[in-house]
Amino acid sequence: MKTKITFLLLCFLLAAPPVLPAIPASSTTTAAIPLVNIIKEAIKKVIKAIDLRIQRLQNKTIWLQNAQKKLENTLSKLKLDEISEWTEKQKELYKEYYDELMKVKTVITYYKRIRDITDKQVRLVNEYQRAWELLRQDDHFNDGELQYMDKVYAGILDESIKNIDLIFMILDSFTTQMSDAKRLELINAAADQIDANYDDLKLFNKQNMLLSLQRAKSINDINQVKRYYGIP
Numbered sequence: 001m002k003t004k005i006t007f008l009l010l011c012f013l014l015a016a017p018p019v020l021p022a023i024p025a026s027s028t029t030t031a032a033i034p035l036v037n038i039i040k041e042a043i044k045k046v047i048k049a050i051d052l053r054i055q056r057l058q059n060k061t062i063w064l065q066n067a068q069k070k071l072e073n074t075l076s077k078l079k080l081d082e083i084s085e086w087t088e089k090q091k092e093l094y095k096e097y098y099d100e101l102m103k104v105k106t107v108i109t110y111y112k113r114i115r116d117i118t119d120k121q122v123r124l125v126n127e128y129q130r131a132w133e134l135l136r137q138d139d140h141f142n143d144g145e146l147q148y149m150d151k152v153y154a155g156i157l158d159e160s161i162k163n164i165d166l167i168f169m170i171l172d173s174f175t176t177q178m179s180d181a182k183r184l185e186l187i188n189a190a191a192d193q194i195d196a197n198y199d200d201l202k203l204f205n206k207q208n209m210l211l212s213l214q215r216a217k218s219i220n221d222i223n224q225v226k227r228y229y230g231i232p
Contacts, residue, residue: 121164
């Protein structure tokens with residue numbers, strides 16, 4: 001994706017028409033905006049589902065830890081001759097509590113990692129909105145160039161939607177007979193995908209901002225562009 005964006009931008013620069021006066025924000029295309037709204041709504045659902053499940057699991061963890069502690073206290077109070085009378089049923093009960101506790105803790109770890117992935121999806125949307133709001137009001141770009149940028153942003157956001165679909169698939173996997181290995185594979189895939197989407201977005205933002213800087217015609221204009229985009 002990075003190579004593709006760089007190549008398209010190079011072609012765009014070579015074929016770019018003369019710079020025209022600033023185009024009012026209302027007249028530029030906004031193909032990516034509907035995608036942003038879809039992503040935001042999907043993210044809200046994901047975060048709500050994850051937070052609710054984590055809370056339930058944490059409550060279950062507390063209950064299991066208390067139950068395990070009671071069993072441990074009972075065992076520690078037994079005398080050696082009484083330990084030999086510890087029934088198989090009690091041993092199995094202790095083992096079930098321990099195994100269930102480990103299972104719950106593992107699931108919580110999965111959910112927290114999914115939440116981290118979702119948080120990065122939020123940062124991606126915020127980064128897009130911040131950059132696009134600045135670029136569409138930059139008088140170093142004309143209408144055709146802004147339309148091109150909008151299409152690229154829409155492509156990146158569209159790819160990120162696939163990541164949300166993958167997250168929903170992972171959430172559904174906790175209610176199916178999916179193995180931990182397969183679930184972890186999907187989580188890693190989702191993490192890699194959102195990292196790639198975020199890196200593509202950051203790269204495209206940087207390229208556009210540097211292009212604006214290159215088109216500045218005076219020292220004063222250069223300094224204004226740097227302040228505008230927060231470039232050091």
